[in-house]
Amino acid sequence: MRAALYDRYGPPEVLYQGTVPKPVAGPGEVLVRVHAASVNSAELAGRAGRLRPLTAAAGWGFPKRAGMDFTGEVAALGSPRSGLRTGDRVWGVLPRTFGSAAEFVAVRPRQLAFAPPGLDPVRAAALPGVGTTAITALRDQARLAAGERLLVRGASGGVGSVAVQLGRACGARVTALAGAGNLDLVRDLGADEAFDYATTGAADLGPFDVVLDTVGTDFAAYRRLLAPGGRMVSITFDHRHPVASLGYLLASAAFGPRRVRFFSGHPTHQLLVDLAQLVQEGAIRPVVDTVYPLADIARAHRALEAGGVRGKIVVAVG
Template sequence: MKAVQVMSYGAADVLRINEVTRPAPGTGEVLVSVEASSVNGHDVIVRAGGLKMVSGRRFPIGVGLDFAGVVAATGAGVEGYQVGDRVWGTVHPRQRHTTGGAAEYVVVPADRIAHAPADVSPVEAASLVVAGATALIALRDNAHLASGERILVRGAAGGVGTAAVQLAHAMGAHVTALARDRHARLLTGLGADEVFDYGSTTSDQIGPFDVIFDTVGTELNCYRSRLAKGGRMVTVALSASALAAIAASSVYGSRRIRTFSANPDTAVLRDLADRVASGALRPLVDGVYPLAEAAAAHQAFERGGVVGKQVIQVAA
């Protein structure tokens, strides 16, 4: 089978489409025939060597944290899934020393998948897995966003940002989005009450907010100061400067900058599917690339200025 793999750390051109052995599911595992996988920030950071302390120097490394596809086989002890079921799920980052979601087949534990939403395509489903789960876990479990609260979403036009705008709106919050001015109409349509151009808006011009959800990773301390009393700030950024700001903010107690690792389980994925089915969350796909053009999908992600996700279509 074909799989996208990192052969050495570097720019997108280090990605290769290699022939590898098709995996077989073990006890408690499911083999999925992958139809689509999205490009996530974690994929790009790992590929570039930004997390080599964790990912190590053993190559190849698989690409793709998420996937949507069809159950091809189940291992012993797996219940609730049959061959042919449409599913979506995630690959644990530490599992990817051979293949990730950007491959023709992937094996994952059954507790990392769920039945995919019925009314979206595999490409659309893949665009929502990590992005939607990250936003849901951040807002529901880390920020504890409540109806009537004011939330700022930084980087609101990206994959995680557009999911956060929609979910926050569905939770009853007053949503302020920070993004490029040209995305204002789209974000308003997704549920944003206000949209500010990030290029001409400074942190002291907006707020205060009960919750700040950041996907950018810059000026974190400046934005943290815009929290209202009892406010909470969550970032999904992994840059060195962001991690330093997170560590330094611990002195602020409940108003510190929080981060987390989004490793969604079946329960989260089912919740996400229910929100898609209810219309509270819809996919936004910026670009679709065949498996052979995975490097181009990474390059598009890194250029920025996109709306939604870059998706690698594995099977037509």
């Protein structure tokens, strides 16, 4: 089968469309024919070799694979008690590994859920990873409530574009920080206020009950914007200064009245179900920047690495 592969760590150009054996649905597994996958920032770090200890579960050798989340349809069942049938439209996320940018994936039923009916599968691929992350951040970690003031940093990106919509659905007053060219987009997604991050800094804002950080810099400055009882959730850290950045996050998580909650997304079946429900209710819609064919996987990675992406880069598989 066709799959996105790379034979060494390096820039996006190490990626190519190659051929690997088609997986088989083992006992308790589901074989999914993949329609599309998205490109995630963790993949960029993995491809560049910055996540070697974390990706050991996928094997130390090459070639390595790309892709974390996916949409598709059930092609075969390794267990008749999965609650699924061949032909069912599904979406999901691979746990702690890569490989969804391929024609088929074999996964456990708990790693997927029914995809929202009526949503184009290519556009739907923009949502599983970032959508479940936004739900975990705002609903489960921050416990965002109606009437609270929410600041979203990186509001036009993958997680940010969903977080703005989710914040509005929760009844919060949403302030968005994004690039100058994306302010109309985030307003259309539900932001009450939108500011250019290049001209509006932390000192110009606040206070907020919840700050969602998708950027990973200037933690202390944005933490100071929290009102009493405020919560800050970060989904990333400053890769330029990883030791200092992670050290601050850990210290803040343990001490002080305005703690910063840092987490690495771990999508579950229920989170995927909740996300599908929000889509069906019209609370969340995908934001797709560009769709690339699988053969252009290197260009897809290069586009995300270049920055300025509105929503998600999607890779159409078949």
